[in-house]
Amino acid sequence: MNQALPIVDIRNLSYAIGGRPVFDGLDMAIPRGKVTAVMGPSGTGKTTLLRLITGQVHADGGAIEVAGQDMRTLKRKGLYELRRRMGMLFQNGALLTDLTVFENVAFPLREHTDLPERLIRQLVLTKLQAVGLRGAAGLMPSELSGGMSRRVALARAIVMDPELLIYDEPFVGLDPISMGVILRLIRRLNDTLGLTSIVVSHDVEEISTVSDTVFLLSGGKVVAKGTPQELRCYPSEIVRQFVGGLADGPVPFHYPAPDYFAELLAPGEAN
Amino acid sequence: MRRSNTLNLGTGTFVALGFAALFFLTTQTTNRGLSFGGTPHYDVTAKFDNIGDLRVGAPVSMAGVEIGRVVKIDFDTREYKAVVVLRLNAKYNQIPTDSDAAIYTQGLLGGKFIGLTAGGADTYLKDKGQIDFTQSAFVLETLIGQFFANFAKGQSASTAPNADTPATPEKAK
Amino acid sequence: MNTLNELWQSLIDSLVRLGAVVRFLLRMLVLIPSSLLRFDLIVAQIWNAGALSLVIIMLSGLFVGMVLGLQGFQLLQRFGSEEALGVAAAIGLVKELGPVVTALLFAGRAGTALASELGLMRATDQLSAMEMMAVDPIKHVVVPRFLGGVIAMPLLAAIFSAIGIYGAQLIGVQLMGVDSGSFWSQMRAGVSLSDINEGIVKSCMYGVACSLIAVYQGYYATPTAEGVGRATTRTVVTSAVAVLFLDYLLTAAFL
Numbered sequence: 279m280n281q282a283l284p285i286v287d288i289r290n291l292s293y294a295i296g297g298r299p300v301f302d303g304l305d306m307a308i309p310r311g312k313v314t315a316v317m318g319p320s321g322t323g324k325t326t327l328l329r330l331i332t333g334q335v336h337a338d339g340g341a342i343e344v345a346g347q348d349m350r351t352l353k354r355k356g357l358y359e360l361r362r363r364m365g366m367l368f369q370n371g372a373l374l375t376d377l378t379v380f381e382n383v384a385f386p387l388r389e390h391t392d393l394p395e396r397l398i399r400q401l402v403l404t405k406l407q408a409v410g411l412r413g414a415a416g417l418m419p420s421e422l423s424g425g426m427s428r429r430v431a432l433a434r435a436i437v438m439d440p441e442l443l444i445y446d447e448p449f450v451g452l453d454p455i456s457m458g459v460i461l462r463l464i465r466r467l468n469d470t471l472g473l474t475s476i477v478v479s480h481d482v483e484e485i486s487t488v489s490d491t492v493f494l495l496s497g498g499k500v501v502a503k504g505t506p507q508e509l510r511c512y513p514s515e516i517v518r519q520f521v522g523g524l525a526d527g528p529v530p531f532h533y534p535a536p537d538y539f540a541e542l543l544a545p546g547e548a549n
Numbered sequence: 550m551r552r553s554n555t556l557n558l559g560t561g562t563f564v565a566l567g568f569a570a571l572f573f574l575t576t577q578t579t580n581r582g583l584s585f586g587g588t589p590h591y592d593v594t595a596k597f598d599n600i601g602d603l604r605v606g607a608p609v610s611m612a613g614v615e616i617g618r619v620v621k622i623d624f625d626t627r628e629y630k631a632v633v634v635l636r637l638n639a640k641y642n643q644i645p646t647d648s649d650a651a652i653y654t655q656g657l658l659g660g661k662f663i664g665l666t667a668g669g670a671d672t673y674l675k676d677k678g679q680i681d682f683t684q685s686a687f688v689l690e691t692l693i694g695q696f697f698a699n700f701a702k703g704q705s706a707s708t709a710p711n712a713d714t715p716a717t718p719e720k721a722k
Numbered sequence: 723m724n725t726l727n728e729l730w731q732s733l734i735d736s737l738v739r740l741g742a743v744v745r746f747l748l749r750m751l752v753l754i755p756s757s758l759l760r761f762d763l764i765v766a767q768i769w770n771a772g773a774l775s776l777v778i779i780m781l782s783g784l785f786v787g788m789v790l791g792l793q794g795f796q797l798l799q800r801f802g803s804e805e806a807l808g809v810a811a812a813i814g815l816v817k818e819l820g821p822v823v824t825a826l827l828f829a830g831r832a833g834t835a836l837a838s839e840l841g842l843m844r845a846t847d848q849l850s851a852m853e854m855m856a857v858d859p860i861k862h863v864v865v866p867r868f869l870g871g872v873i874a875m876p877l878l879a880a881i882f883s884a885i886g887i888y889g890a891q892l893i894g895v896q897l898m899g900v901d902s903g904s905f906w907s908q909m910r911a912g913v914s915l916s917d918i919n920e921g922i923v924k925s926c927m928y929g930v931a932c933s934l935i936a937v938y939q940g941y942y943a944t945p946t947a948e949g950v951g952r953a954t955t956r957t958v959v960t961s962a963v964a965v966l967f968l969d970y971l972l973t974a975a976f977l
Contacts, residue, residue, distance in 0.1 A: 370846060
């Protein structure tokens with residue numbers, strides 16, 4: 279297999295929020311040209327990881343390399359240059375509420391290029407066609423359903439032909455049909471546009487159908503890595519619990535509390 | 550885009566309204582009103598012993614009609630008098646040269662203004678002319694002092710010689 | 723001694739916040755020249771902050787002027803100086819009431835709108851999305867709103883004062899019978915350009931203060947529904963205190 283350089287290379291990353299360590303010695307290499315899923319229980323810092331990759335926050339220790347750039351030494355200008363090669367899909371679409379669907383998708387083009395209006399129009403319509411929403415070009419974001427606004431955001435994310443696409447929990451709150459649409463788009467866009475896609479999600483079943491590699495994070499470390507099939511039979515408690523959706527396991531059901539009987543039989547005092 | 554055209558129109562109207570208000574404030578409420586820049590006028594000076602609190606911009610009237618404004622107040626170091634420049638509307642160019650200029654008060658707490666009383670000369674005031682007959686402002690303290698001085702004199706005339714004579718305020722003349 | 727510690731801590735916190743706000747202002751100032759290139763954005767914000775506040779400003783100006791006319795007349799009547807109503811109302815409005823009341827109303831209407839707009843954009847990730855698209859949200863979204871407020875404020879204050887004078891005249895001359903000529907001539911004699919100047923400078927400074935506070939609170943709002951609500955409340959309170967404090971400073975400075 280041709281070992282192309284990973285598009286995102288994370289080595290020994292450490293990062294803490296408010297004193298609490300989120301990552302401690304994390305190693306991750308995300309391969310180019312593939313769809314990579316990053317999964318994990320709530321609160322393991324998946325969104326934080328995305329923020330570190332996109333440069334919205336800075337690591338405390340370790341190294342992050344994105345598309346060959348060392349994130350530690352990147353200044354604002356270099357960061358903005360890098361971001362133009364990336365596209366990001368936010369959890370709720372994050373469309374600009376005072377612009378139409380067309381204007382939202384055209385926004386990066388208008389800000390970063392000097393293309394003539396005619397060309398902009400063609401590009402926007404092409405991208406909207408790719409996500410199936412060319413007919414909705416004149417609507418306002420408030421008139422769109424959740425799934426539709428996410429598709430528009432996707433069109434906006436690919437309008438500048440990025441190398442890397444990042445999806446932050448794209449399936450939250452979607453009905454099965456919309457979910458299927460987004461899944462199909464993730465795979466198709468990745469293959470036809472030659473992108474690399476990173477999908478943060480915890481919809482195990484769904485994401486397994488379209489991803490090439492899966493990383494499972496827990497406790498700030500990678501606890502499992504492999505293809506979706508490999509993960510299903512992974513010899514690890516935490517992977518088993520996560521993949522199987524089990525209520526109790528390494529991630530406990532009960533929030534830490536004193537002894538049950540002791541608390542029940544204690545002389546009544548409201549805490 | 551049509552929407553931005555109405556937006557531009559609306560904003561432009563608002564800004565115009567704001568400037569209109571500013572224009573109103575600066576011209577209609579201050580003494581540098583519009584009437585002044587353009588109207589033809591001529592300046593005359595008048596010297597006073599005491600102008601009280603007459604201020605630049607105070608009106609100059611004759612027979613109760615406003616015919617001009619005070620534009621400059623200066624001090625003559627030789628004669629120790631106040632030199633007031635009156636800017637008169639060129640329309641009123643038949644004011645005799647021996648007219649009298651006096652300083653009056655508007656109401657009880659009002660500002661001071663200059664009132665001209667016509668004299669009988671055949672020559673009229675012209676630009677750079679001078680009004681020779683002036684009456685100073687009425688200063689409340691002087692009147693009170695004079696009142697007490699007269700009162701005391703009246704008292705001492707009708708009673709035995711009194712050691713207590715109220716002091717009369719000194720006024721530089 | 724605990725309260726002393728807390729007081730000290732809150733003093734430090736306030737200084738830190740003040741520093742953050744000033745740095746934010748500096749960052750905006752640096753971006754103003756390039757932001758002016760997108761003049762259409764600024765025009766939209768002048769409309770947002772200024773034109774949409776017109777109704778409340780004009781209504782308030784009228785009523786404040788009428789009250790001034792009423793109260794002023796009662797007071798001056800005791801000294802037989804009703805004709806001074808014009809100059810009293812004009813000076814009061816132009817130097818103090820116009821700038822200050824306009825600023826407080828502005829903070830309530832336009833300030834909260836600015837703060838909640840930005841707060842909402844923060845809460846729905848629109849600002850992060852812009853960052854990700856390599857567009858500086860401060861340049862694109864914040865600076866135009868700031869400039870819109872700064873430009874709109876002195877204009878609103880002038881409109882307030884002008885309508886206020888009309889209101890005072892309405893009560894004093896039309897209703898109470900003050901002589902119209904004296905009303906205006908005493909005003910003209912008593913109000914100088916430096917008074918108007920003082921009023922304009924004050925309203926400009928209040929514009930900067932209120933707009934800065936509003937955009938700062940909105941931009942750094944906690945990205946939740948209650949965070950946005952808190953940001954708008956804080957905008958009004960902080961703006962009010964800042965305006966009244968600046969009022970004292972500027973009045974003393976002009977003396």
